[in-house]
Amino acid sequence: MSNTLTPAANQGGKLLLEVEHLTMRFGGLTALNDLSLAVPAGKITSIIGPNGAGKTTFFNCLTGFYKPTTGNVRMHHPQYGPLLLNQMPSYHVARKAGVVRTFQNIRLFPNMTVLENLIVAQHNALQRASRFSIAGLFGQAGYKSAREAALAKALMWLTRLKLLDIADTAAGNLSYGTQRRIEIARALCVDPLLLCLDEPAAGLNPRESAELNELLLYLSREHNKGVLLIEHDMNVVMRVSDHICVLNFGNKIAEGNPAQIQNDPDVIKAYLGEDETDQEAA
Amino acid sequence: MTAFIPDHSGPGMTARLKDATGVAVVSLFLGIPMIALHTVDVGGVLAVATRWPWLIAFAVTMFTGRLVLQFALDHLKINKARRERARPAVRATRPWLKWTGYAVLGFSIVLPIMCSGNRYVVDTATTVMIYVMLGWGLNVVVGLAGLLDLGYVAFYAVGAYTYGLLSTHFGWGFWETLPVAGALAAGFGILLGWPTLRLRGDYLAIVTLGFGEIVRLILVNWTDFSGGPNGIGSIPRPTFFGLPFAPAGDGPTFASFFGIEYAPEHRVIFLYYVILVLALLTNLFIARLRKLPVGIAWEAVREDEVACKALGMNVTNIKLSAFAIGAMLGGFAGVFFAARQGFISPESFVFSESATILAIVVLGGMGSQLGVVVAAILLVLLPELGRDFSEYRMLMFGAAMILIMVWRPGGLIASRAPTVRLHKEAQP
Ligand SMILES: Nc1ncnc2c1ncn2[C@@H]1O[C@H](COP(=O)(O)OP(=O)(O)OP(=O)(O)O)[C@@H](O)[C@H]1O
Numbered sequence: 093m094s095n096t097l098t099p100a101a102n103q104g105g106k107l108l109l110e111v112e113h114l115t116m117r118f119g120g121l122t123a124l125n126d127l128s129l130a131v132p133a134g135k136i137t138s139i140i141g142p143n144g145a146g147k148t149t150f151f152n153c154l155t156g157f158y159k160p161t162t163g164n165v166r167m168h169h170p171q172y173g174p175l176l177l178n179q180m181p182s183y184h185v186a187r188k189a190g191v192v193r194t195f196q197n198i199r200l201f202p203n204m205t206v207l208e209n210l211i212v213a214q215h216n217a218l219q220r221a222s223r224f225s226i227a228g229l230f231g232q233a234g235y236k237s238a239r240e241a242a243l244a245k246a247l248m249w250l251t252r253l254k255l256l257d258i259a260d261t262a263a264g265n266l267s268y269g270t271q272r273r274i275e276i277a278r279a280l281c282v283d284p285l286l287l288c289l290d291e292p293a294a295g296l297n298p299r300e301s302a303e304l305n306e307l308l309l310y311l312s313r314e315h316n317k318g319v320l321l322i323e324h325d326m327n328v329v330m331r332v333s334d335h336i337c338v339l340n341f342g343n344k345i346a347e348g349n350p351a352q353i354q355n356d357p358d359v360i361k362a363y364l365g366e367d368e369t370d371q372e373a374a
Numbered sequence: 375m376t377a378f379i380p381d382h383s384g385p386g387m388t389a390r391l392k393d394a395t396g397v398a399v400v401s402l403f404l405g406i407p408m409i410a411l412h413t414v415d416v417g418g419v420l421a422v423a424t425r426w427p428w429l430i431a432f433a434v435t436m437f438t439g440r441l442v443l444q445f446a447l448d449h450l451k452i453n454k455a456r457r458e459r460a461r462p463a464v465r466a467t468r469p470w471l472k473w474t475g476y477a478v479l480g481f482s483i484v485l486p487i488m489c490s491g492n493r494y495v496v497d498t499a500t501t502v503m504i505y506v507m508l509g510w511g512l513n514v515v516v517g518l519a520g521l522l523d524l525g526y527v528a529f530y531a532v533g534a535y536t537y538g539l540l541s542t543h544f545g546w547g548f549w550e551t552l553p554v555a556g557a558l559a560a561g562f563g564i565l566l567g568w569p570t571l572r573l574r575g576d577y578l579a580i581v582t583l584g585f586g587e588i589v590r591l592i593l594v595n596w597t598d599f600s601g602g603p604n605g606i607g608s609i610p611r612p613t614f615f616g617l618p619f620a621p622a623g624d625g626p627t628f629a630s631f632f633g634i635e636y637a638p639e640h641r642v643i644f645l646y647y648v649i650l651v652l653a654l655l656t657n658l659f660i661a662r663l664r665k666l667p668v669g670i671a672w673e674a675v676r677e678d679e680v681a682c683k684a685l686g687m688n689v690t691n692i693k694l695s696a697f698a699i700g701a702m703l704g705g706f707a708g709v710f711f712a713a714r715q716g717f718i719s720p721e722s723f724v725f726s727e728s729a730t731i732l733a734i735v736v737l738g739g740m741g742s743q744l745g746v747v748v749a750a751i752l753l754v755l756l757p758e759l760g761r762d763f764s765e766y767r768m769l770m771f772g773a774a775m776i777l778i779m780v781w782r783p784g785g786l787i788a789s790r791a792p793t794v795r796l797h798k799e800a801q802p
Pocket residue numbers: 118121123141142143144145146147148149150196
């Protein structure tokens with residue numbers, strides 16, 4: 093399987109993503125204001141903050157769906173060196189830079205089976221192996237082995253995420269928690285260096301949420317993946333995060349490890365709410 | 375969220391009564407000039423007479439009719455929702471579908487032998503096959519990739535005119551022209567798709583609609599090139615590997631070579647088999663492509679474009695490939711059309727032709743190969759059968775379409791077979 097760790101990437105904590113002075117404005121609204129952040133490989137970095145703080149907007153800037161107003165997002169790719177994500181078309185971010193995201197409102201291919209969802213994720217590798225369909229049409233060996241490999245990878249993640257027995261069911265027919273797991277499995281099939289998860293625990297029951305914790309730790313520790321996590325569920329955030337960044341109204345108001353964040357007065361204020369005068373002073 | 379099925383229990387009784395009363399009031403007003411007042415001949419002078427009871431009867435009929443219709447529709451919907459809730463969307467490949475496919479194939483092979491004396495039947499069957507082929511081509515674009523193309527007939531025209539021009543000016547034969555015309559049509563597809571496929575749904579539909587019209591207008595107006603409205607005539611008919619279908623003359627003909635009596639039906643039957651082979655090749659080609667990465671990607675783009683981008687797929691190129699392959703198949707069908715008719719003019723490539731092909735795809739069930747066949751048979755035969763009722767023909771056609779869409783909104787065959795399976799054994 094191609095998921096083995098490369099020696100260079102094995103030194104956990106190596107800088108993966110560097111966000112520099114990122115600002116995103118929609119007309120008069122500043123959704124992100126001068127955000128800087130460093131995301132290492134093999135660690136879990138969480139982004140938290142109240143509703144409308146700009147967390148999803150940050151992911152959209154990262155993955156090429158929005159073009160940031162100013163600032164840079166730099167990915168330190170072990171093979172290609174530094175890449176400016178904010179200058180790439182969105183599909184290049186996943187294909188070349190290895191940054192793959194999930195969506196807050198799950199985006200599966202609902203009429204396709206779970207297995208097909210995972211095969212689609214390996215499109216680029218398969219398409220190359222099929223020589224843009226020519227070799228595939230005639231069933232050549234190179235394509236066949238690539239297809240076997242794709243199935244094997246899908247199978248590995250299906251097994252790991254306990255999706256094996258529903259592999260042939262249409263993805264849209266499954267429960268919310270299962271769909272979230274499928275979306276993560278699908279993202280993993282792209283072989284990301286950095287996995288960006290937008291509220292993966294939303295709608296999960298406590299047992300599912302505990303399994304998610306375990307999975308996130310497994311991915312970062314065993315597969316050395318950088319994980320960028322947006323999450324409201326503090327049970328998940330405080331247990332798994334190595335580093336937390338708190339956003340409020342587009343501004344970074346605090347940064348640190350879980351213990352530091354839990355005791356930060358600004359964070360407590362932002363979460364418990366504050367009255368108008370305080371907000372203006374801030 | 376996506377698995378949520380709306381509850382079709384329908385509106386309450388008051389809402390239904392209100393709705394029916396509304397209909398009754400409208401029919402009362404409309405009925406005054408149409409029913410209540412009528413002219414009678416009183417001793418050679420026209421006089422206006424009234425018939426209020428008729429009007430009342432009319433309004434009451436409309437009232438009850440509306441109520442019954444509402445009940446029937448809601449009932450249908452509830453049943454449908456219930457059935458859908460009871461079964462998963464992806465089932466094991468249903469064996470009867472497969473057997474129906476083989477039965478249709480067998481029938482299409484023996485048809486001309488059974489009806490060799492009846493030229494009309496074979497001719498109509500050939501027309502059906504052309505539409506099947508066009509339907510399969512457009513199905514790649516609309517059914518698989520989910521791109522609404524309202525100008526598909528333009529690619530059909532490109533194919534037809536390529537053969538018309540190459541054969542009359544340069545003496546190209548049918549089989550040599552086929553790949554060239556396919557490539558040319560695909561080229562046109564890319565040319566149109568490149569700038570426009572970035573557009574979303576409705577805009578793409580409008581641009582393709584415009585493209586179809588532009589191609590037709592060029593054909594009408596560029597007289598030196600295309601013969602204008604008069605079109606291109608005396609296009610050579612395909613030969614049987616060099617043997618023409620002609621009465622015995624100088625040189626060998628099909629009849630003389632095989633030592634049989636010349637009959638004009640030979641060519642008709644031969645043409646039928648040519649399009650049958652072309653269509654079958656098309657079907658195999660698409661069935662194969664659907665399981666390849668590009669085919670799976672088409673469906674993924676149809677399902678969720680944003681998710682595709684997030685997975686690193688170049689959505690524009692994927693759409694472009696669907697467009698080009700659909701166009702190429704349309705081009706092939708066009709070459710056959712020109713060869714069969716022996717005469718082409720812009721009249722054959724009007725918008726209604728695009729609409730018919732699209733109707734075949736939608737009616738058949740988006741993405742279903744067998745569905746396209748059934749729909750093509752329906753859409754070609756219905757107007758043919760309706761010839762006896764000439765003026766009601768289009769009305770019948772429209773009514774049939776509406777009925778089918780009410781009865782099966784997903785098309786005649788709406789099930790989708792997965793391209794890969796993990797558990798090989800069929801699951802109930
Ligand atoms: N495309 C857009 N156009 C205009 N405003 C936008 C756009 N996308 C986001 N916003 C605004 O930016 C702000 C931040 O939104 P964002 O979705 O990033 O919040 P969030 O932190 O993800 O919130 P939640 O926790 O509810 O998901 C909101 O005020 C939102 O209305």
